[in-house]
Amino acid sequence: MAAEKMALAKAINESLRTALDADPKVLIMGEDVGKLGGVFRVTDGLQKDFGEDRVIDTPLAESGIVGTAIGLALRGYRPVVEIQFDGFVFPAYDQIVTQLAKMHARALGKIKLPVVIRIPYGGGIGAVEHHSESPEALFAHVAGLKVVSPSNASDAYWMMQQAIQSDDPVIFFEPKRRYWDKGEVTTDAIPGPLHKAVVAREGSDLTLAAYGPMVKVCLEAAAAAQEEGKSIEVLDLRSMSPIDFDSVQASVEKTRRLVVVHEAPVFLGTGAEIAARITERCFYHLEAPVLRVGGYHAPYPPARLEEEYLPGLDRVLDAVDRSLAY
């Protein structure tokens, strides 16, 4: 298969299909993932082709979904679990944090937990409460879990393949407002490792680091800044645990300025971690403090207010200006 243009959601669908095809131990589990194909249709058609034994509609019980996926993994299966929306992962948080993350270490490495937990996350689709959140930092903080998020269709395809092949539990955050964005997916040229950041746009004056839904916003900001004669580098982090600090460092050593952008609240978030580490690593390179752009320490607002809450072009450019003013 060569290059093909497809939406991000479709790329995940194709990726799941490839995995189901390649390995009879791969299972899809979740609420409405079967006949309906998931509320975002990410698993569309999979049950029809692989049967109810491989693509499993589960009872409405998130702890049950993750807890039984753990048991299936112990039996040699590779479950890919769908949590319907970000805000509904919390009934399963206990299983994820107290069980899934720690079992490999507790068993002295003798058992593996190749479980992928897919979570459509983030805002921007005008949804009601609990359908727009970005809880990635809550998972990245937990040792034993890996946390990733693709920003485009090609990464969505390949990162899902890599997540399923990983012997570690992977929390796979899908930027739901990018589900319908189309991009080239090259299904035969394998990209870099799952936890490697990539330079999405080269630049020399400042680095914008983002992941998932915010990469597109940052690319737009960089394009707008170009018109003002500013050269902005955009780094797509792709992984929040581990974070590829080496790539961030390399970029910052080049541009000497860093702004981290995410939808999640800024306080104690991914950006805070990156700011701290990069300050430590690049203290003598930095021309300005590392700045962060993200959500507020407030519940995700009602849809009519989400444009105020979410980092948009202007807030990103404002941070760019502040950084350059130092």
Place this chain on the structure above:
Amino acid sequence: MTVESTAARKPRRSAGTTAAKSGADTTGTKSAASKRTSAAGKKSPGVPGAPGASGPGPELVQLLTPEGERVKDATYDPYVADITPEELRGLYRDMVLTRRFDAEATSLQRQGELGLWASLLGQEAAQIGSGRATREDDYVFPTYREHGVAWCRGVDPTNLLGMFRGVNNGGWDPNSNNFHLYTIVIGSQTLHATGYAMGIAKDGADSAVIAYFGDGASSQGDVAESFTFSAVYNAPVVFFCQNNQWAISEPTEKQTRVPLYQRAQGYGFPGVRVDGNDVLACLAVTKWALERARRGEGPTLVEAYTYRMGAHTTSDDPTKYRADEEREAWEAKDPILRLRTYLEASNHADEGFFAELEAESEALGKRVREVVRAMPDPDHFAIFENVYADGHALVDEERAQFAAYQASFADEGEGK
């Protein structure tokens, strides 16, 4: 039970790495410590919906009375019909050795060798009966008190002590005896058991799974969800609830208004209450349930009606919440005594057997003592081991920082 206090260890360079205050009450029993008289005495029979309805009730499966008399049960007798005198002696031996091991662990905690211990005293029949009903290819998901079941699975009992001594967080390979790690978060493992059983069904294998939990755990959402999942997917799992009457300081009445075994009905599978102090009945009922599972007939809930004769853990003080008479009443139903009476009355065991077993018990106690005392503290770098199967950059970075920090002490000639 929280395993916060670690075994007494020698103080090190840095105060932060030494043992936590051992014996600290981490179980929260103090706040719940209103003096109450025995609820057991006031329990009414198992009438659904009636207060105190978790009493034994009329439907308690029993094959050996507390007086050690063999009684008939048409449904479950067939499952122990072919049991030989030697196997009966084997069950007795299992219970005696498990009790001896448990007593040794309790003493070791008192001597500061273990940070905490959860005793199974009184629950030997429930554990040995059910444990001996399992087949080698079955898989067991325990909570934190299943020392007798571990024994039946061939797990070296000293392996169980590592996490209570504080040298690891589990410490055995679950696949070498099909005995999963102990689970501290109550109820979680019932879902793992169910998922594992779903996998067995998918594989077309005829193994079964048994999940242990307590009457307190029965209130957890995970247990309810495991009932739902196992019923919906017809998973070959036996839920083995040891109703030992107490969840730390809370009596079973604080968990349920109906006898626990009756919960199964609402999920669409059978529930049975068995005399948990009757090893034969536990063996028979569990065999029946496991065979149902193997035949593809789905889950069963077994409620073993028993009693925790000791404290919840070594951090607990049961005198604050239960009356001595209650324990005394249950001592009369001691699972080991009743089998001994039966063995003697039926001439299945002679003095020589009991004497030999006594010697074997002492030897086991000695071995456990020696192994525990010789158990080394873990290597410092164990902190970073097996966090991930495929590695993680942050772990690698921090391991290197840690190594440099450790090495800086060696430079100063301090060594470890």
